[in-house]
Amino acid sequence: MLTKVMSATHFGLDTLPVEVEVNIAKKGFPGFNIIGLPSKSVEEAKERVKTALVNSGVEFPNAKIVVNLAPADIPKEGSSYDLPIACGILRSLEAISLPSEKMFFYGELSLDGSLRHTKGVLLLALYAKERGIKSLFVPKDSSFEAAVVSGVRVYPVENLAQILSHFNGGGQIGVFRGLKEIDIHEDIFPEIDFSDILGQESAKRALEIAASGGHNVHMQGPPGSGKTMLARAMAGILPPLSEKESLEVTKIYSVSGNLPAGASLVYDRPFRVSHHTTSRIGLIGGGSNPHPGEISLAHRGVLFLDEFPEFSRGTLEALRQPMEDGEVSITRAAGSVKFPASFMLVAASNPCPCGYLGDAKRECKCSPRQIMRYQTKLSGPLMDRIDIHINVPALDVDELMERGVVKKPERSISVRERVLRARKIQLKRFEKDGIYTNSDMKNKHIKKYCVLDSAGQAILKQAVNTYGLSARTYFRIIKVARTIADLAGRKDIDATCVAEALQYRVRSSD
Amino acid sequence: MNYQDFEIKSVKIGDKIYPKRLSEIKNSPKRIFYRGNIDILTSKILGVVGSRRMTRYGRNVVKRFIPTLVSEGVVTVSGFMYGVDTEVASETLEVGGKTVAVFGCGLDVVYPPENKKLYAQILENDGLVLSEYEKNAKPHLWKFPQRNRIVAGVTSVGVLIIEAGIKSGSLITARLARSMGRKIWAVPGPIDSLTSQGTNYFIKKGFAKMATEPYDILSMKRTAKREYEKSNLDFFEKKILNLLAREPLGADEISQALSEDISRVSSALTVMTIKGIIGESGGKFFLVEKSLQY
Numbered sequence: 001m002l003t004k005v006m007s008a009t010h011f012g013l014d015t016l017p018v019e020v021e022v023n024i025a026k027k028g029f030p031g032f033n034i035i036g037l038p039s040k041s042v043e044e045a046k047e048r049v050k051t052a053l054v055n056s057g058v059e060f061p062n063a064k065i066v067v068n069l070a071p072a073d074i075p076k077e078g079s080s081y082d083l084p085i086a087c088g089i090l091r092s093l094e095a096i097s098l099p100s101e102k103m104f105f106y107g108e109l110s111l112d113g114s115l116r117h118t119k120g121v122l123l124l125a126l127y128a129k130e131r132g133i134k135s136l137f138v139p140k141d142s143s144f145e146a147a148v149v150s151g152v153r154v155y156p157v158e159n160l161a162q163i164l165s166h167f168n169g170g171g172q173i174g175v176f177r178g179l180k181e182i183d184i185h186e187d188i189f190p191e192i193d194f195s196d197i198l199g200q201e202s203a204k205r206a207l208e209i210a211a212s213g214g215h216n217v218h219m220q221g222p223p224g225s226g227k228t229m230l231a232r233a234m235a236g237i238l239p240p241l242s243e244k245e246s247l248e249v250t251k252i253y254s255v256s257g258n259l260p261a262g263a264s265l266v267y268d269r270p271f272r273v274s275h276h277t278t279s280r281i282g283l284i285g286g287g288s289n290p291h292p293g294e295i296s297l298a299h300r301g302v303l304f305l306d307e308f309p310e311f312s313r314g315t316l317e318a319l320r321q322p323m324e325d326g327e328v329s330i331t332r333a334a335g336s337v338k339f340p341a342s343f344m345l346v347a348a349s350n351p352c353p354c355g356y357l358g359d360a361k362r363e364c365k366c367s368p369r370q371i372m373r374y375q376t377k378l379s380g381p382l383m384d385r386i387d388i389h390i391n392v393p394a395l396d397v398d399e400l401m402e403r404g405v406v407k408k409p410e411r412s413i414s415v416r417e418r419v420l421r422a423r424k425i426q427l428k429r430f431e432k433d434g435i436y437t438n439s440d441m442k443n444k445h446i447k448k449y450c451v452l453d454s455a456g457q458a459i460l461k462q463a464v465n466t467y468g469l470s471a472r473t474y475f476r477i478i479k480v481a482r483t484i485a486d487l488a489g490r491k492d493i494d495a496t497c498v499a500e501a502l503q504y505r506v507r508s509s510d
Numbered sequence: 511m512n513y514q515d516f517e518i519k520s521v522k523i524g525d526k527i528y529p530k531r532l533s534e535i536k537n538s539p540k541r542i543f544y545r546g547n548i549d550i551l552t553s554k555i556l557g558v559v560g561s562r563r564m565t566r567y568g569r570n571v572v573k574r575f576i577p578t579l580v581s582e583g584v585v586t587v588s589g590f591m592y593g594v595d596t597e598v599a600s601e602t603l604e605v606g607g608k609t610v611a612v613f614g615c616g617l618d619v620v621y622p623p624e625n626k627k628l629y630a631q632i633l634e635n636d637g638l639v640l641s642e643y644e645k646n647a648k649p650h651l652w653k654f655p656q657r658n659r660i661v662a663g664v665t666s667v668g669v670l671i672i673e674a675g676i677k678s679g680s681l682i683t684a685r686l687a688r689s690m691g692r693k694i695w696a697v698p699g700p701i702d703s704l705t706s707q708g709t710n711y712f713i714k715k716g717f718a719k720m721a722t723e724p725y726d727i728l729s730m731k732r733t734a735k736r737e738y739e740k741s742n743l744d745f746f747e748k749k750i751l752n753l754l755a756r757e758p759l760g761a762d763e764i765s766q767a768l769s770e771d772i773s774r775v776s777s778a779l780t781v782m783t784i785k786g787i788i789g790e791s792g793g794k795f796f797l798v799e800k801s802l803q804y
Contacts, residue, residue, distance in 0.1 A: 202765070205773060205776070391760070459780075496773075496774070496777045503777070
């Protein structure tokens, strides 16, 4: 007997319907085949489904079973077809009766017949809503993310036995009641607080501006000056994700399997750290069935790249386009997908390979050629895309103590308050523009929202002549000045804002 | 123009045009190869040596010394290495002087390669490059001290050391020059600077005379006056100026010393930089001298 069960597959962040057709023929040589371009993980569903059914008390038929995943020309991957295949077999065996209403089945089976957390459930729920399909049968551990979507009935399935009784008029699976309200975290407890870091006031100020406007930052300084600590402390001053942002982020985390079992939405702003051996595909995304890279996992959050110049040149240059566009399109033989990648880059580098160029205490052991090679790794176009450049000097702690003028460093929490205020101003300003922060501004927005007073204009014009700024740098400075003005609560951008913004421009090394 | 457009010539010891002073030293090269104008070796020649890892201080010294020396008709000689050598050669050319570069390799090998343009510029400005090696000889570490004896050998005025570490090639050259009976000057530097240890040591031991202005070398008397732009500054900017007059400082240090908000300090620093009153290097701000008047 032939049965059709609905399921879905994901390609990038797009969801496509997949019809799972199961036929059990009494005649013919006994066997179990899956067709429709299954990958290895789908191929192995045979053993999982068979054992799970047997362990759930179903007598597995000694017949010819053919499973077709339609449309047959799209490659299928992952373990989410276990549940629809099992349901199809049960229906074909007439062990259960499925209603005529269209419903989605999705999830991985364990050998004992229970269902495991499966990636991509949020996207399935969104797709179901879009297509007007009311019922979803998904693993219980994954139902939290599905429940975020209103207007669909999510049935949290614990095991196959529940399916058997639900569709046989026995005990019903209750519709999942999701969390009542979205629990946005107002308080966060960062692992490193700004007050843990002595001195470095100008770096802290720069990070505050960066966090407020979502600007990319590049920190340069000798080893041990606290670049990594500063970057990590940054997590503590970022505003929480808004509901809309949270959904965007959760989609990426769900489809890439980064959402833990039982989680619903991602609340904390992502803070991703990549080591410099990360491959280009690992960072940008890719693969034959494209999966998101670190830049997409850092969407709406921070991507921290320590030892920036140690990354391979190709990897660094590949960052350029996504940094500009806020998304990355990946084209492979199977098709082209777009992943959002609107991240804030925090990069840290040493001034030279040994790290001590220009250091007062230690001698730099690099040859000028080595230094040149190291510094040219960071190409002009790449550095042009970073709004804020700061120098993080090595500090002499004894000296700091001696001077005794070290103010008690400010706690992250009070810095965060200012950041939140500045973000609020921006959200209100860009309400109708579909962007969130000053760094997202395109030239048309700059024209509209960044009014410089005459003194501000004069100083910027002078700076362009003195430093020979590129057009892109020019606009970056205006964006940073806008953020500085927002932090100060000013409507127009005055000369002091522009002058401070100019301190963070890219410098040619000498 | 390219450096290749100038022909390589050679001269043997005993020839009429072989530099006289070079022929008087111990183990003078049997034969030298050169490009450019060899006659300039008969003018007032000052050897300038110094660290490859030059600091901003060394650069300031070059900027203070070379223009005056050139205007007094001095021709500089250096080793064509990066750091002080390169800086001296380009500064000499910039102020319209002539310079001599002594290679530690063949004349068709440009080492360091970044100096290719400088090579051509030296020749275009009626300068000279010379070497005792065949045109394709590769640079080797042992050739550089060898090269130094030629630098010392061709000098007539003497040798000036600008920034040198305690164990450096510059001091080797200076010792060679001393053994040849050449005069040595050294520019003193901060006692905690690694690249001034060698120069300070030479002054302390009496191996070199101290030079704090170009007239020390030309044995003339005049003193330098430091002048900074002071007009057009508001009260706050003047406070920063007074701080920086003592030593270069980072933005954090300035903000601490004045107990002033970092954002205000940053924006004032930008304004002062644009006005050209201060400069910035490696995160430290320093005063730019308005003009060097002697």
